[in-house]
Amino acid sequence: MRVTVLGLATFLAAGIVSVCEGQDMKATPRFSETQIGFDSGASYNNYTLSVGGPNGFVARVESATGTPTIDLRRFGMFDDGPYSYHLSASSDEKVPVRTPLDNGRDSGPATSSRLKAVSISGGFLVKGGTIVKPDAAARENAARQK
Secondary structure, eight states, X not given: OHHHHHHHHHHHHHHHHSOOTTOOOOEEEEEOSSEXXXXXXXXXXXXXXXXXXXXXXXXXXXXXXSOOOEEGGGGSOOOSEEEEEEEEEEEEEEEEESSOOOOSSOOXXXXXXXXXXXXXXXXXXXXXXXXXXXXHHHHHHHHHHO
């Protein structure tokens, strides 16, 4: 049992400290007592922020222009434990659509484009009813492993 707990703690520490590679959104997570928000490093639109946690906790907010923020308290009861977040948006960059919709109309050229979708995901820990700052969580997990 102890090995499982230590493995989970290590996994969470890695997820809390760094953002997964391959995610193309330039945004920095911002944590406060019970809120998660983001500082955007580029110009994006049509944001969706989702947070999931223990015992079926799910919260989702959308924003057309500004980065959304989720206050866990506003979505009802929430428990201590690991949470995950996913922020997605569209950039100003256009990418070609390789399989355009054939709606039966003569719409001219077969090539079209859409805005590029970008995202970032990660995790955080809630302990004692508040979000543990990622640097404090990493130090706590490192101390447990010694």
